[in-house]
Amino acid sequence: xxxxxxxxxxxxxxxxxxxxxxxxxxxxxxxxxxxxxxxxxxxxxxxxxxxxxxxxxxxxxxxxxxxxxxxxxxxxxxxxxxxxxxxxxxxxxxxxxxxxxxxxxxxxxxxxxxxxxxxxxxxxxxxxxxxxxxxxxxxxxxxxxxxxxxxxxxxxxxxxxxxxxxxxxxxxxxxxxxxxxxxxxxxxxxxxxxxxxxxxxxxxxxxxxxxxxxxxxxxxxxxxxxxxxxxxxxxxxxxxxxxxxxxxxxxxxxxxxxxxxxxxxxxxxxxxxxxxxxxxxxxxxxxxxxxxxxxxxxxxxxxxxxxxxxxxxxxxxxxxxxxxxxxxxxxxxxxxxxxxxxxxxxxxxxxxxxxxxxxxxxxxxxxxxxxxxxxxxxxxxxxxxxxxxxxxxxxxxxxxxxxxxxxxxxxxxxxxxxxxxxxxxxxxxxxxxxxxxxxxxxxxxxxxxxxxxxxxxxxxxxxxxxxxxxxxxxxxxxxxxxxxxxxxxxxxxxxxxxxxxxxxxxxxxxxxxxxxxxxxxxxxxxxxxxxxxxxxxxxxxxxxxxxxxxxxxxxxxxxxxxxxxxxxxxxxxxxxxxxxxxxxxxxxxxxxxxxxxxxxxxxxxxxxxxxxxxxxxxxxxxxxxxxxxxxxxxxxxxxxxxxxxxxxxxxxxxxxxxxxxxxxxxxxxxxxxxxxxxxxxxxxxxxxxxxxxxxxxxxxxxxxxxxxxxxxxxxxxxxxxxxxxxxxxxxxxxxxxxxxxxxxxxxxxxxxxxxxxxxxxxxxxxxxxxxxxxxxxxxxxxxxxxxxxxxxxxxxxxxxxxxxxxxxxxxxxxxxxxxxxxxxxxxxxxxxxxxxxxxxxxxxxxxxxxxxxxxxxxxxxxx
RNA sequence: GCGAGAGUGGCGGAAUUGGCAGACGCGCCAGACUUAGGAUCUGGUGGGCAACCGUGGGGGUUCAACUCCCCCCUCUCGCACCA
Numbered sequence: 001x002x003x004x005x006x007x008x009x010x011x012x013x014x015x016x017x018x019x020x021x022x023x024x025x026x027x028x029x030x031x032x033x034x035x036x037x038x039x040x041x042x043x044x045x046x047x048x049x050x051x052x053x054x055x056x057x058x059x060x061x062x063x064x065x066x067x068x069x070x071x072x073x074x075x076x077x078x079x080x081x082x083x084x085x086x087x088x089x090x091x092x093x094x095x096x097x098x099x100x101x102x103x104x105x106x107x108x109x110x111x112x113x114x115x116x117x118x119x120x121x122x123x124x125x126x127x128x129x130x131x132x133x134x135x136x137x138x139x140x141x142x143x144x145x146x147x148x149x150x151x152x153x154x155x156x157x158x159x160x161x162x163x164x165x166x167x168x169x170x171x172x173x174x175x176x177x178x179x180x181x182x183x184x185x186x187x188x189x190x191x192x193x194x195x196x197x198x199x200x201x202x203x204x205x206x207x208x209x210x211x212x213x214x215x216x217x218x219x220x221x222x223x224x225x226x227x228x229x230x231x232x233x234x235x236x237x238x239x240x241x242x243x244x245x246x247x248x249x250x251x252x253x254x255x256x257x258x259x260x261x262x263x264x265x266x267x268x269x270x271x272x273x274x275x276x277x278x279x280x281x282x283x284x285x286x287x288x289x290x291x292x293x294x295x296x297x298x299x300x301x302x303x304x305x306x307x308x309x310x311x312x313x314x315x316x317x318x319x320x321x322x323x324x325x326x327x328x329x330x331x332x333x334x335x336x337x338x339x340x341x342x343x344x345x346x347x348x349x350x351x352x353x354x355x356x357x358x359x360x361x362x363x364x365x366x367x368x369x370x371x372x373x374x375x376x377x378x379x380x381x382x383x384x385x386x387x388x389x390x391x392x393x394x395x396x397x398x399x400x401x402x403x404x405x406x407x408x409x410x411x412x413x414x415x416x417x418x419x420x421x422x423x424x425x426x427x428x429x430x431x432x433x434x435x436x437x438x439x440x441x442x443x444x445x446x447x448x449x450x451x452x453x454x455x456x457x458x459x460x461x462x463x464x465x466x467x468x469x470x471x472x473x474x475x476x477x478x479x480x481x482x483x484x485x486x487x488x489x490x491x492x493x494x495x496x497x498x499x500x501x502x503x504x505x506x507x508x509x510x511x512x513x514x515x516x517x518x519x520x521x522x523x524x525x526x527x528x529x530x531x532x533x534x535x536x537x538x539x540x541x542x543x544x545x546x547x548x549x550x551x552x553x554x555x556x557x558x559x560x561x562x563x564x565x566x567x568x569x570x571x572x573x574x575x576x577x578x579x580x581x582x583x584x585x586x587x588x589x590x591x592x593x594x595x596x597x598x599x600x601x602x603x604x605x606x607x608x609x610x611x612x613x614x615x616x617x618x619x620x621x622x623x624x625x626x627x628x629x630x631x632x633x634x635x636x637x638x639x640x641x642x643x644x645x646x647x648x649x650x651x652x653x654x655x656x657x658x659x660x661x662x663x664x665x666x667x668x669x670x671x672x673x674x675x676x677x678x679x680x681x682x683x684x685x686x687x688x689x690x691x692x693x694x695x696x697x698x699x700x701x702x703x704x705x706x707x708x709x710x711x712x713x714x715x716x717x718x719x720x721x722x723x724x725x726x727x728x729x730x731x732x733x734x735x736x737x738x739x740x741x742x743x744x745x746x747x748x749x750x751x752x753x754x755x756x757x758x759x760x761x762x763x764x765x766x767x768x769x770x771x772x773x774x775x776x777x778x779x780x781x782x783x784x785x786x787x788x789x790x791x792x793x794x795x796x797x798x799x800x801x802x803x804x805x806x807x808x809x810x811x812x813x814x815x816x817x818x819x820x821x822x823x824x825x826x827x828x829x830x831x832x833x834x835x836x837x838x839x840x841x842x843x844x845x846x847x848x849x850x851x852x853x854x855x856x857x858x859x860x861x862x863x
Numbered sequence: 864g865c866g867a868g869a870g871u872g873g874c875g876g877a878a879u880u881g882g883c884a885g886a887c888g889c890g891c892c893a894g895a896c897u898u899a900g901g902a903u904c905u906g907g908u909g910g911g912c913a914a915c916c917g918u919g920g921g922g923g924u925u926c927a928a929c930u931c932c933c934c935c936c937u938c939u940c941g942c943a944c945c946a
Contacts, residue, residue, distance in 0.1 A: 005903095217867050217941075224866075224942055231946085249946060262946085303944070330944045340946045349944060422945060540940080644888070645875060651939090653875055657889050665888080671903085711879085721877065724887035731887090734904085806883045811927060813883055851926050857882045859926050 008670035010634025014770040018118055026786065027069075027120040029076050032529045037073040039065045040509055040569075042538030042546070043080045046106040046128075047087060050113045052578040052616055052642070052654065053539065055626045059639040060575060060648050060719070061537050062119045066766040067713050069120070070790035076530050077120055078512040080127035081107050084135075084501045088434045093468045099434045100462060103130055113627065117635045118769050120786065125515045129504035130434070134511065136457035137521035138504060139439040141553075143450050144560050146440075150196045151428075153448065158427065160188035165469050166431045167192075193438060193497070194425040197552045201226055201421045204551055213571030215649070218543045225544045227422025229336075232406045234415035236261060236314040236341065238273060239322065245269060245314055248336035248420050252405045253398040254343040256390040257364035258316050259354065262307065262328035264338040265289045270327050275311030282308050282327055289329045305330050305353045317414040318391070318405070328353060336420050344380065345372070351380035364389050365398045426549065428500040433464055433473035435498030443485035443492040452486050458494070472496040505546055506553035509533050509568060520562070527563040536569040537648075543574070573717060576651035578642075580622040582611040590621040593656075613653055624654055636768035637663040643719040643767055665727060666771055669764065672733055673757055673775045681780045682745030683754040688794070695752045698736045702756045703797035705729040709763050710790070719767065726763050729756060762791050807832050808859040809841040817858075825852040832858055 021027065041061040044054055065077040081103075088099035107128060114121070127134050145151040159168040163183040167190065178185055197204075205226045208219045231250035238244060245261060263270050265286035274282045285308045307328035314323050323341075330349055331340050344354035344361040354361055361374040365385040372381055384398045393401045409415030429438070437458040439451035451458055461480045464473050474480055474496040485492035507521065514526040547569070554568040583591045585601035585608050595602045599610075616623045629638045641662040646652045673680065691699050705725050712722035733756045736749075743749045758779065765772035765785045776785045802818045805828065815837035819828050829850055832838055842862055849861035 215867095220867060221941060227942095227945065229945065247946080251946080305944080328944095330946090332945070335945050337946095342946090347946075349946080420945080543941080647876090650869095650876095655875075655889075658875070661888050667903090716879070718877095718879090720875095721879095721887080724877075727887055804883095808883080808927075816883090849926055851882095853882055853927095857927080859882080861926055 005671055005675050008667045008771070010636060010666075010770070013774045014116075014118060014635050017770045017773045018115060020773075020784075021118075021120075022115070025124075026784070027077065027122050028124055029122045030074065032526070034074040035072070036076065036530055037068045037535075038076045038509075038530050038533045039068070039535050040078070040512075040533045040537070042536070042542065043082050043505070043508060044110065045082045045085055045087070046103055046110055048106045048109060050110055050626055052624055052626055053575075055117065055638060056578055056642045056648075056652060057537060057539070057575055058114065058117065058119050059642050060573065060717075061535075062117075062639070062769075063643065063713065063719055063766040064535055064537075064717070065120050066769060066786060067790065069786055070762075070765065070788060072789070076125075076512065077122060078125040078127075078515075079114065079119070079121040079123070080125075080508060080512070081110075081129065082501065082505050082508075083107060083128045083130040084435045084498075084504055086432060086434065089432060089466055089468075089473075092466045098462065099466075100130070103128075103434075116630055117626075117639065120769070125512050127508060127511055127515050129436075129501070129508065132457045132459055134508075135436040135460075135504070137511065138436045138499065139451070139456050139458055140453065141507065141521060141557070142439060142499070142503075143453065143456075145195060145556060146450055148556075148560065150199065150556055151193060152196065153191055153193050155189055156192050156194075156427065157187045158190050158192060160186045160190075162186060165471070167429070190429075192427045192429040193440075193495075193499075194427050195503075195552070195556075197426045197549075198421060198423055200552050200555050201228070201423050203555060204423075204548065207551070207567055211567060211570075211572075214569075215572060215574055218540070218547065218572060218574060221543045222548055225423060225548065229420045229422075231418060231420070232409065232415050233337065233418040234317060234341065234409060236317060236323065238325075239313040239315060241273075243269075245325070245339050246337045247339045247341045248418060249341055251343065251346065251402075252409070252415075253384075253387065253393075253401045254346045254364055255316070255318055255341065255405060256387075256393070257343040257345050257362045258321075258323055258341045259344060259360045259362055260342045260350075261314055261323050261325040262331045262340045262342050262350070262353070263310075263325060264331040264333040265327045265329065266333045267327070267331075267338045269339070270310060273310055273312035273325060278309065278311040282310055285327060285329075292329075303330070305349060305356060307353060307357070309357075317409065317412070324359075326353075326357075334424070335422065345374060345377065346380050346382055348380045348382065351377070362389060426500075426552075428503055429497040430500055431472040432498055433460075433466055435501060436460070436504060437474070438495045438497055438499055440495040441483060441485060441492045442495065443488060443490060445490055446485050446487045446492075449485055449487050449492070455486065460498075472498075474498070502545060502549050506549045507557065509536075509550070510554075510557070510563065522562070524563055527565075531563060531565050532567060533569045535571045535573065537573045537575060539577075540574040547572070573648060575648050576646065577615045578652050578654055579613045579615050580624060580654045581613045582620050582622045584609045584611055590619075592621045593624065595621075615651075616654070629659060633659055633663045634666075634770070636666055636771050640666065640723065640768050644723045645720065647718045647720050665730070666768060668730055668734070669760060670771065670775070672730060673761065673779065676737070676740070676753070676757065677778060679740065679745055679750050680754045680757050681778075683750040684746075685758075686748075686751040686755045688796075691748065691752065694736055694739055695748055698732060698756050699752050700797050700800070701729055701732045702752075702759050703793040705763065706759055706791045706793040707798070710793070713766070723767060726760060729763075730760055733757060733760070759791055761785070762788060803855050805855070806857055807835065807838050808857065809838065809862055811859065814838055814841045821855055823854075825850075828852050828858065832860075 039061050041057050065075050069075045083103050088103045091097050091102045092099050142151055161168055161178040161183050163181045164178060168178060168185060205223060205228055208223055211219060229250050231248060232252045233246055233248050235244035235246055307326040310325045310327060312325045314325055316323055342350040344350040345363045346365055363372045363374050364387060366372055366388055367385045387393045387396045387398055387401050393404060406417055437460055439456060439458045441449045441451060443449050461477050464477045466473055481494050481496060483492055483494050510522045510527055513530040514523040517523050550568050557563060583593060583596045585591050586606055587604050588601055591601060591608060596608045599607055601608055614620060614622060637659060641659045644662060645658055708725040709722045712718050736753060739749055740753060761772055761775045772785050800821060803821050804816050804818055806813045807815045807817060815835050817831045817835050819831055845862040847860055847862050851859045
């Protein structure tokens with residue numbers, strides 16, 4: 001140990017092993033045999049550079065993939081690029097770089113970055129959604145959905161940004177404004193393609209109960225999004241007309257309490273039924289509500305309920321009572337039928353509305369044993385209770401009366417059972433260039449004609465003038481637009497909208513199972529073998545959109561006979577955000593960490609304030625570039641820290657001291673092995689047998705660590721505690737080192753030490769694979785670590801001769817005794833009562849109770 | 864408002880089934896080795912002089928509560944006129 005130990009040089013180690021993996025095709029998946037496991041991380045949009053969120057996401061996935069490989073699973077662990085999208089178009093508009101060039105350069109750069117992280121991907125399966133090889137199948141799937149009636153076109157109202165001259169997805173509208181330019185978003189009527197996701201609403205909802213491997217909150221969000229309501233549709237006949245207003249209600253039990261009717265101001269009946277003398281007022285009101293809706297709806301309950309009387313009346317189908325019809329601002333045209341029966345006594349909104357406009361309140365449900373007085377009510381009574389003022393239904397419990405009332409309505413032909421969803425069909429048309437062309441041709445004679453399969457892919461042309469103005473960029477590409485009708489051969493025009501990029505990502509996990517298939521989007525056999533994804537990992541921001549769309553596609557493709565599974569992702573892990581404290585200069589605002597070295601602003605030298613921890617974002621400048629960290633500390637340290645600092649599903653607080661700590665730990669592992677290399681590689685593996693003293697302890701610690709690390713990864717995915725237990729084993733090994741002095745490689749001590757050191761090297765492999773490979777090869781192995789079998793613990797080694805039992809007196813620890821494992825209560829009691837320390841607290845008092853939890857604790861109650 | 868999650872040392876976090884609160888790491892303190900150390904190794908580190916007190920606050924169950932029950936406070940996220 002006298003000579004200087006070789007330093008831990010992460011740079012040369014990491015580049016050597018990355019080259020080794022690359023040339024050796026290390027993580028190429030062997031097809032279709034054995035116990036499979038599909039690990040998938042959400043593929044990135046190729047923005048140009050990876051960020052810490054990616055680092056965390058892929059580190060988590062890589063731990064699982066490498067661990068399971070060592071566990072003997074046939075692991076599929078692919079990577080690709082969600083590479084269509086608006087940023088590429090913006091780059092073209094702002095910097096004149098063609099979107100394809102920009103995207104492919106970004107992919108090349110990010111691929112290099114990912115390879116520098118040492119991730120165990122099967123790169124031979126890489127896909128990019130912007131390539132014709134991929135989007136051909138997007139188009140093919142579109143056509144299959146079209147044939148089944150699951151893709152259709154209709155005119156509908158969409159979010160429109162007048163400045164960018166394009167449609168925006170709902171998620172791209174922030175508080176009623178365009179996320180890019182901040183213009184107020186308008187509603188515009190356009191012809192749009194839709195996918196009929198609502199056809200699967202019930203199954204999507206039902207199957208949320210069959211996903212025990214998903215976080216509850218994601219399931220809850222999806223259930224809310226789908227928003228199923230069970231109730232009835234009821235016709236309220238208009239007075240003096242044959243027509244009826246159709247309403248949807250979940251509370252048919254309150255129908256006898258209807259005192260007015262509320263229509264959405266944009267409901268088609270509003271114009272039709274309003275009496276001439278009220279026309280002006282109603283029209284003004286409708287215009288006002290429309291204007292407010294444009295500037296984003298003011299949130300919920302505190303918004304004032306407003307409305308106007310249309311002058312018309314309708315008739316309660318069960319009582320025949322005359323009911324005035326109002327237009328009201330809180331009724332949404334998009335939900336249900338756009339018309340609501342108003343029951344002020346039992347609905348809070350209707351109650352407020354009735355109070356404001358002096359409309360009658362009629363109680364039809366009383367809480368058990370209470371009689372409500374409409375004049376004294378301060379809020380609606382919305383719970384269930386006992387029916388009153390409801391004719392033959394009086395006295396029934398209101399819950400049960402729902403069915404009876406619907407039955408009665410159905411008998412009279414005035415209503416029927418009905419289910420309503422909040423979920424809308426998925427509008428997939430985008431007036432954008434950088435996306436998958438929708439494979440449809442419009443012919444004056446034949447109408448809407450799908451592009452025949454033989455003509456796929458419809459290639460996205462490259463010579464397109466992008467200005468960011470006007471309609472779809474493709475509409476100006478004459479070579480693209482002008483074509484002939486596949487049916488009649490006459491001149492025809494192509495669809496110029498492209499698909500929402502969420503379409504691309506709704507089935508990429510299936511493509512990975514046979515990424516080079518040239519006859520189908522994916523092979524049925526391969527999908528049958530690999531699907532479902534066993535572990536999917538990604539950010540919570542995709543809780544609804546992507547994950548719901550992917551579930552829908554999986555079901556729709558199943559019904560097309562392309563595969564046989566119901567749900568794409570068996571287990572879902574939603575990682576937390578990567579955060580860092582913000583740094584501010586009183587003069588120059590937010591500063592990048594590099595601009596605040598030594599606590600002073602690099603521009604003006606004023607002291608900076610270090611603020612609260614927030615999600616890393618460019619706008620707040622609290623970002624850390626993974627490239628810099630990897631260069632400075634290495635990929636192993638970067639990965640290790642991102643896994644050690646917090647459990648995966650929690651937010652991670654990035655701090656550089658912590659990174660240094662992880663680097664120090666790897667240095668410690670390095671020295672543990674390298675300083676004792678001759679001894680370890682010279683010693684024979686410990687084969688078992690009886691051990692004493694510190695050797696026995698180290699042996700036990702080794703196996704306890706193996707057990708803990710294995711279970712933490714496998715059962716809990718708590719990598720932070722797995723890593724901390726490896727640290728403990730390393731610490732224990734250092735403590736053991738002095739006993740090695742003067743002992744040869746043949747000694748028991750050397751052999752037990754070898755066991756511990758080798759366990760450390762194998763156990764850190766999923767977290768820090770490069771250093772693990774390097775040390776493992778130095779220890780003399782010809783087999784790389786990733787092909788090694790994951791170590792197994794020996795139960796016998798975990799057994800202890802004696803266990804230290806804390807002894808509590810009246811709940812406070814007053815002493816400790818050592819007993820044999822499994823000792824009887826009587827035996828333990830004897831030892832405890834003869835213990836000097838314990839005696840001090842017990843002497844002269846009566847022991848009222850003696851509790852012994854085997855091998856855990858003693859507690860005595862004395863008085 | 865509704866739904867979900869969280870609140871533990873100076874900091875990140877641990878305690879998996881009700882059984883020694885604070886593992887592991889950061890930071891800090893001390894010592895060793897060194898020409899030197901911001902390297903490395905070793906030890907210490909919740910508060911309090913102590914009895915004791917300590918897991919957001921208050922109550923309860925229990926021999927025993929971070930953990931279970933009731934009430935309250937704070938924060939984060941999601942949904943938010945859904946009829």
